[in-house]
Amino acid sequence: MRVSRFLSKTLRQDPGEAETASHRLMLRAGMMMQMGAGIYSYLPLALRSIKKIEAIIREEIDAAGGQEVLMPALQPIEAWQQSGRDVAFGDNMFHVFDRRKREMVIAPTHEEAITLIATANVESYRDLPLLLYQIQTKFRDEPRPRAGLLRGREFTMKDAYSFDTDQEALDVTYQRMRIAYRNIFRRCGLPTLEVEADSGAIGGKDSHEFIMPAESGEDTVLVCPTGDYAANAERATSVIPPAPESAPQEMTLVDTPGAKTIADLVDSMGITEAQTLKAVFYAADKEVVLVTIRGDIEVNEVKLKNLLEVRELRLATPEESVAAGLTPGSTSPIGLTGIKRVGDKSIQQGNNFVAGANQADEHYKNVNYPRDFEVDTIAEIGTSKAGDGCPNCGAALDEVRGIEVGHVFKLGTFFTRTFGGDYLDDAGKLNPMVMGCYGIGVTRVLAAAIEQNHDDKGILYPAPIAPFQVHLVALNADKEEVSTAADATYAQLLELGYDVLYDDRLGESAGVKFNDVDLLGLPVRVVISPRNIKNGVVEVKRRRDDESAQVAAADLPATLAAALAQDEL
Ligand code: ATP
Ligand code: MG
Numbered sequence: 310m311r312v313s314r315f316l317s318k319t320l321r322q323d324p325g326e327a328e329t330a331s332h333r334l335m336l337r338a339g340m341m342m343q344m345g346a347g348i349y350s351y352l353p354l355a356l357r358s359i360k361k362i363e364a365i366i367r368e369e370i371d372a373a374g375g376q377e378v379l380m381p382a383l384q385p386i387e388a389w390q391q392s393g394r395d396v397a398f399g400d401n402m403f404h405v406f407d408r409r410k411r412e413m414v415i416a417p418t419h420e421e422a423i424t425l426i427a428t429a430n431v432e433s434y435r436d437l438p439l440l441l442y443q444i445q446t447k448f449r450d451e452p453r454p455r456a457g458l459l460r461g462r463e464f465t466m467k468d469a470y471s472f473d474t475d476q477e478a479l480d481v482t483y484q485r486m487r488i489a490y491r492n493i494f495r496r497c498g499l500p501t502l503e504v505e506a507d508s509g510a511i512g513g514k515d516s517h518e519f520i521m522p523a524e525s526g527e528d529t530v531l532v533c534p535t536g537d538y539a540a541n542a543e544r545a546t547s548v549i550p551p552a553p554e555s556a557p558q559e560m561t562l563v564d565t566p567g568a569k570t571i572a573d574l575v576d577s578m579g580i581t582e583a584q585t586l587k588a589v590f591y592a593a594d595k596e597v598v599l600v601t602i603r604g605d606i607e608v609n610e611v612k613l614k615n616l617l618e619v620r621e622l623r624l625a626t627p628e629e630s631v632a633a634g635l636t637p638g639s640t641s642p643i644g645l646t647g648i649k650r651v652g653d654k655s656i657q658q659g660n661n662f663v664a665g666a667n668q669a670d671e672h673y674k675n676v677n678y679p680r681d682f683e684v685d686t687i688a689e690i691g692t693s694k695a696g697d698g699c700p701n702c703g704a705a706l707d708e709v710r711g712i713e714v715g716h717v718f719k720l721g722t723f724f725t726r727t728f729g730g731d732y733l734d735d736a737g738k739l740n741p742m743v744m745g746c747y748g749i750g751v752t753r754v755l756a757a758a759i760e761q762n763h764d765d766k767g768i769l770y771p772a773p774i775a776p777f778q779v780h781l782v783a784l785n786a787d788k789e790e791v792s793t794a795a796d797a798t799y800a801q802l803l804e805l806g807y808d809v810l811y812d813d814r815l816g817e818s819a820g821v822k823f824n825d826v827d828l829l830g831l832p833v834r835v836v837i838s839p840r841n842i843k844n845g846v847v848e849v850k851r852r853r854d855d856e857s858a859q860v861a862a863a864d865l866p867a868t869l870a871a872a873l874a875q876d877e878l
Pocket of ligand 2: 713716
């Protein structure tokens with residue numbers, strides 16, 4: 310592509326509205342254009358990368374046995390009413406009405422549609438396993454569209470769905486898909502962590518997320534440096550730091566004027582957070598629940614929600630707490646009845662705690678569980694954090710921020726039971742097919758790749774997903790010797806099969822052209838200039854390197870191949 314003919318123009322200035330590096334750089338580089346909140350047109354630079362990512366995904370999912378289909382975005386609401394997900398998705402799903410005033414939805418995901426396809430086509434175990442996928446536009450009315458393509462309201466997803474005879478067969482498919490995912494991200498040149506993920510209330514359903522480390526990410530993962538454990542913080546378990554233990558003392562009431570928080574107690578009593586118990590109140594589907602946890606540990610709301618098996622969980626308001634008979638600032642499980650009480654396992658590690666006394670300005674000291682108070686349920690509901698021990702080997706866990714680019718999930722039989730997705734087994738008996746589902750946010754991968762690969766001048770594409778592999782720059786292109794040599798090199802590189810962006814502009818300075826080279830971030834720059842021509846060389850520079858090399862024109866193909874190969878993982 311010749312820059313003189315190219316649609317997109319780069320911006321000199323940073324666009325004001327951009328929130329993260331990828332958002333800012335994609336707008337500045339002219340990769341995309343916003344049309345509404347979370348809604349973008351993909352211009353050639355973005356679309357070329359998206360197509361390369363899609364091509365890698367297709368090859369790997371095909372190799373794993375996938376068959377590509379394409380399902381409608383526009384769907385009758387009845388399928389969603391049947392699964393109950395019209396309610397579960399709530400405001401996140403777009404609703405529209407057809408000319409006969411029939412309600413339709415614009416699908417945020419495709420479990421309903423794919424289950425209808427499998428149900429209509431699978432008869433017996435001979436038709437299984439079945440792996441279907443599509444690369445398609447998804448619509449989600451996200452409450453907070455964010456950071457360009459990272460969280461859009463219209464975005465491209467690869468979604469795959471597997472159908473198996475039973476749980477063991479699903480295990481095999483699931484494993485194959487995890488390997489396909491590892492291959493995809495490796496081939497894209499994007500280091501990605503595979504982590505255990507939350508799988509909802511009903512335990513035993515495996516789920517893994519693929520997280521691309523990046524500071525701007527919304528996910529926190531805990532990773533063992535020895536490589537034997539990685540989990541999303543929502544789900545991670547760990548060995549918590551020990552708390553001081555001594556011989557149990559008698560529980561006594563102490564005056565604590567004005568002390569309302571754990572920090573107040575730590576200051577006024579000269580103790581550590583791990584020597585306190587804190588009480589946190591939640592509204593769980595409207596019921597107030599009291600959680601008791603060691604003072605140095607935070608409640609993990611995902612774990613608590615799964616434990617309580619509720620739809621909605623949030624901190625209770627002071628009014629709700631008071632109405633439930635609690636004393637905010639001094640609440641304690643001691644002597645408290647008539648309310649649901651949950652304890653975190655941490656209250657069993659440590660003793661002689663300071664805890665609330667259910668009256669203002671008083672606390673108990675030397676509180677010991679279970680001697681001095683009861684809970685209805687004790688479970689692990691604490692948040693793991695950096696420095697906690699790895700659950701497998703005890704080594705201190707690291708905390709990494711990242712972006713979820715993929716998610717694989719053992720779905721089970723919910724949808725096949727709902728839509729009559731049975732198959733005949735070899736004994737002639739009907740059973741529901743067992744499903745798995747597997748998503749990759751294609752457009753999010755591109756944004757995450759840029760979050761992960763940029764510097765203060767611009768993008769640093771990994772070669773496999775760069776919109777063009779080579780940025781060919783002609784300096785002083787108005788000189789005939791330059792345009793002749795550069796045109797010839799352009800033709801040669803195209804002939805060799807490279808994607809080339811050729812900056813043939815006549816009026817632009819070397820400075821402007823090199824700034825664009827750095828901003829666009831194509832893996833290799835090749836410069837043709839009067840001086841290089843005089844010396845009988847072309848200049849080659851990897852975007853990631855500081856130094857350029859002067860190579861004889863005849864050596865250009867070999868030099869390019871070697872430079873591009875360096876990005877492969
Ligand atoms: P998130 O937690 O980020 O909202 P999710 O868990 O709802 O995502 P899934 O339903 O698992 O997402 O979708 C599969 C993949 O689609 C995700 O791993 C992510 O890469 C991508 N994705 C989800 N929502 C968006 C969005 N709003 N914009 C871009 N990509 C998205
Ligand atoms: Mg997910």
